Amino acid sequence: MDDLTLPLLEQLIARPSVTPDDAGCLELIGARLAAAGFDLERMDSGPDGARVHNLWALRRGTSADGPVLVFAGHTDVVPTGDLARWTSDPFVPTVRGDRLFGRGAADMKTSLAAMVVAAEDFVARHPGHAGSVAFLLTSDEEGPARDGTVVCVERLRQRGQRLDYCVVGEPTSVERLGDTVKNGRRGSLSGRLRVIGVQGHVAYPQLARNPVHQAAPALAELAVTEWDGGNDHFPPTTFQISNIAAGTGAGNVIPGELAVDFNFRFSTESTPESLRRRVRALLDRHGLEVVLDWTLSGEPFLTPVGELSAAIGAAIASETGVTAQLSTTGGTSDGRFIAKLCPQVVEFGPLNASIHKIDEYVPLDQIAPLTRIYRRTLENLLL
Numbered sequence: 001m002d003d004l005t006l007p008l009l010e011q012l013i014a015r016p017s018v019t020p021d022d023a024g025c026l027e028l029i030g031a032r033l034a035a036a037g038f039d040l041e042r043m044d045s046g047p048d049g050a051r052v053h054n055l056w057a058l059r060r061g062t063s064a065d066g067p068v069l070v071f072a073g074h075t076d077v078v079p080t081g082d083l084a085r086w087t088s089d090p091f092v093p094t095v096r097g098d099r100l101f102g103r104g105a106a107d108m109k110t111s112l113a114a115m116v117v118a119a120e121d122f123v124a125r126h127p128g129h130a131g132s133v134a135f136l137l138t139s140d141e142e143g144p145a146r147d148g149t150v151v152c153v154e155r156l157r158q159r160g161q162r163l164d165y166c167v168v169g170e171p172t173s174v175e176r177l178g179d180t181v182k183n184g185r186r187g188s189l190s191g192r193l194r195v196i197g198v199q200g201h202v203a204y205p206q207l208a209r210n211p212v213h214q215a216a217p218a219l220a221e222l223a224v225t226e227w228d229g230g231n232d233h234f235p236p237t238t239f240q241i242s243n244i245a246a247g248t249g250a251g252n253v254i255p256g257e258l259a260v261d262f263n264f265r266f267s268t269e270s271t272p273e274s275l276r277r278r279v280r281a282l283l284d285r286h287g288l289e290v291v292l293d294w295t296l297s298g299e300p301f302l303t304p305v306g307e308l309s310a311a312i313g314a315a316i317a318s319e320t321g322v323t324a325q326l327s328t329t330g331g332t333s334d335g336r337f338i339a340k341l342c343p344q345v346v347e348f349g350p351l352n353a354s355i356h357k358i359d360e361y362v363p364l365d366q367i368a369p370l371t372r373i374y375r376r377t378l379e380n381l382l383l
């Protein structure tokens with residue numbers, strides 16, 4: 001069955017599903033799952049012109065109250081960037097040496113193909129499986145993520161669909177396949193700070209108020225503040241400024257306003273409320289006149305060590321000999337939405353060294369073992 005994953009992966013890469021376009025990936029996957037006895041349901045959402053494609057697929061086990069394991073993932077990929085810099089067409093899957101190149105090869109079409117083939121193989125070997133297997137797939141993960149997984153999870157919650165285990169196929173392996181499983185993610189909180197001054201002539205500063213000068217000491221303090229020390233599962237919360245702008249372009253004008261974009265990646269030792277409060281207090285202490293707008297893009301989530309982490313850890317060990325480390329580093333993922341409904345969520349996939357880059361690739365020798373790891377995880381939990 002292993003050699004079935006590569007051809008499916010190549011078919012997926014050949015579909016240029018730049019977010020939020022699905023480019024037919026879900027049709028292809030849905031046809032395979034339907035043939036394996038899954039009931040399909042499209043959960044498309046969003047306005048015409050930016051319609052997001054979502055698929056919920058379920059194959060019920062023989063035990064009515066048996067556990068439900070859902071494979072979750074996204075068919076969309078990030079834009080290619082400068083095409084001239086790609087060694088081969090990003091939407092023509094291309095083998096060079098021991099790697100398969102193409103946009104989405106790592107993030108996350110290899111995982112999707114491996115999950116589908118693993119489910120097919122699991123069903124063929126164990127047609128009377130006790131627990132249920134499900135797929136929750138979206139084409140809106142790399143974009144705003146408003147009409148994707150978050151919408152599907154809400155619909156599933158409303159109808160009382162129980163989920164026990166979720167494996168998200170994000171590429172998590174760092175150096176070797178299986179070395180890292182994510183059992184949580186930090187939260188993400190963004191802010192846009194506007195420091196209000198009074199515009200004027202640089203030769204008459206007494207008639208103006210320079211927001212750059214006023215903000216500089218406050219920004220310096222924000223940059224060196226220790227927000228928390230992290231904990232056993234999370235690294236310390238970090239603060240980063242991403243954009244800063246002020247000035248009219250003229251050399252003789254004191255600007256009237258300074259704008260700063262910043263982001264927190266926060267651990268469970270901080271909350272969005274505590275971070276907002278501390279930033280506000282710091283700015284007040286510096287006597288700044290500010291307008292602050294906040295965007296909470298993800299709450300942190302954590303899956304304690306349990307059946308799922310043990311099952312996937314055992315599957316990894318038996319296929320690769322590698323002992324997986326649990327980690328909560330990296331960006332946000334759709335795991336944050338699923339964790340609201342599903343008590344155990346982990347993320348596991350192939351090497352992530354090339355994600356979102358020019359010449360994205362997956363090592364060829366990770367494709368078949370990844371498929372077997374997913375299948376063994378099903379066997380460890382659902383038989």
Ligand SMILES: [Zn+2]
Nearest residue numbers: 107108170171
């Ligand atoms: Zn991804």
